[in-house]
Amino acid sequence: MRTKLRLAAMLLISAGLAFLATGCQDPYLTGANITLSKPPDELSQDDYRAVIRTLQSAIEQGFPQNYGKYYAMLAYCHYNTSQFKLTRSMMDSSIKYWPDKADSLGEVLKGYWGLQFNLSLEQLRKATGMPKDSSGPFVARAQTHLNNAMEIIPDRVEDYILQAQIHRFSGRNDEAKVLFEKAIKADPNNPDVHYQLGRIAYDAKNWDEAAMHLEKASGLKQDNHLWLFLLGEAYLMKGDYPRAQKAFQKSASLNPEDKYAWFNLGQSFFYEDKDLRSAIQAFEKALAVDDSYMEALDLLGLSYLHKAVLDFDNGIRVYKSAVEMRPDKIEYWTNLLYCYKQKKMKAEAAAVEKRIKQLQK
Incomplete structure (x- = not known):
């Protein structure tokens, strides 16, 4: 150099x-x-x-x-x-x-x-x-070089951002936020600064502020699946399911191997309780990425048993997989029993009832 x-x-x-x-x-x-x-x-x-x-x-x-x-x-x-x-x-x-x-x-x-x-x-x-416990010397050198840069040319937006990142890495989020806000005043259309402010708010569980900045960031830079994912989570926590769905759909389309994006997309439909078919599609895609993803399997099963769906064949398929992975969980056996009874599969239902009694001992 x-x-x-x-x-x-x-x-x-x-x-x-x-x-x-x-x-x-x-x-x-x-x-x-x-x-x-x-x-x-x-x-x-x-x-x-x-x-x-x-x-x-x-x-x-x-x-x-x-x-x-x-x-x-x-x-x-x-x-x-x-x-x-x-x-x-x-x-x-x-x-x-x-x-x-x-x-x-x-x-x-x-x-x-x-x-x-x-x-x-x-x-x-x-x-x-x-x-973290080994990073101190590197953080100190980062600060020294940044101080040198600011002596050469002071008050550059890039300096505010990097100083804020050093503060954030060191756990000084309040100081970081002050500098990010200073940077955004100087450069209001900087997507990276909006993301950083959104992330600070997200970590503080300030969902309104997180959504505001992450919406701005992902609007300015539309190809970042992580920003869209966090935006979706902020909306999900706010209970704004339509906006959460929009964010997760974009995130999953950019990174289709992200099981969490598909799962959260499914959650946003599931908890909105209006379009269970879309929830099912999203959970199935999450399981296509990772067929051992229990959280997705759990909500997929409940979606198939929902009164708006009542798909017992798929319910049997899902809960058979669930009890194979978690044979100790009575809830899965109970739901499997319910599906068998609805399909009038007496022998299978009897075997499951026997298994439930064994688990209850």
């Missing part, structure tokens, strides 16, 4: 020294360029400090027309000596004295910021991939 920065900066420095080809000589830039032209891995902190001293003398005694170049090189040296506030200050001065290169210099400044920001993000990602 540092090597990439050095090479990029050398291109900037080389461009700044193009005037030498026209016969204009500046001993300060020449000396600085000679030092910085060494292979990046051979440059030491002392080398950077020597160049800083040279360029500071240049500003006092050198060529005013080259101040923009002096300051650009100073910014590079200050970055490589971890003086990030000075990096920003020097780049501001470079832009002031080198206005025709303002756009390019602005991109270089963003590059300095981006390197520290990405280092912070990398450390936080490492922290999230390990046990």
Whole structure:
């Protein structure tokens, strides 16, 4: 990462020294360029400090027309000596004295910021991939790099978001929420921030607020099945079954191997108690993904026995599977017995009654 920065900066420095080809000589830039032209891995902190001293003398005694170049090189040296506030200050001065290169210099400044920001993000990602009690050093490094980035360019929305994520990972949800809200004011159509606010509300069981932000997030980024799943759960907890159904249908269509999306879709129809056939279809799809999913099997059986359905053949099929997986559960045997009796299957019913009596002893 540092090597990439050095090479990029050398291109900037080389461009700044193009005037030498026209016969204009500046001993300060020449000396600085000679030092910085060494292979990046051979440059030491002392080398950077020597160049800083040279360029500071240049500003006092050198060529005013080259101040923009002096300051650009100073910014590079200050970055490589971890003086990030000075990096920003020097780049501001470079832009002031080198206005025709303002756009390019602005991109270089963003590059300095981006390197520290990405280092912070990398450390936080490492922290999230390990046990919590081992993540402390990575979180600390993430915070350090983010602080550096904010010294280079303060008040970027990306900084608010990453700082909030660090707070959230560290369990400081209230502080995270404040920063996410600050970010959403600056960028109201940022789907990731709406998701984070929705997730904080979801974890706090604030279903109204969770649904509001997750609805916004999934509307702005419509291909995220997890966001839609959480949105569906928020609506399910609110008892808003039609909206829950819509969210789970979208989530399941994006990730058809997610048994939980199909199961929750089935639940939203089951508890609404209006369209049991749709509930059955969803539970069957959940079981097609995982035929040992007991929660889905349980509600599927109850759906087949519902007064609006009364499908005893499928009820027998489901409860035979259920008692095979949970032979100790009397409720499943009782429902299987009910199905056999409704179908007038006397021998099968008698065998089940015998089994129930054994379990009741």
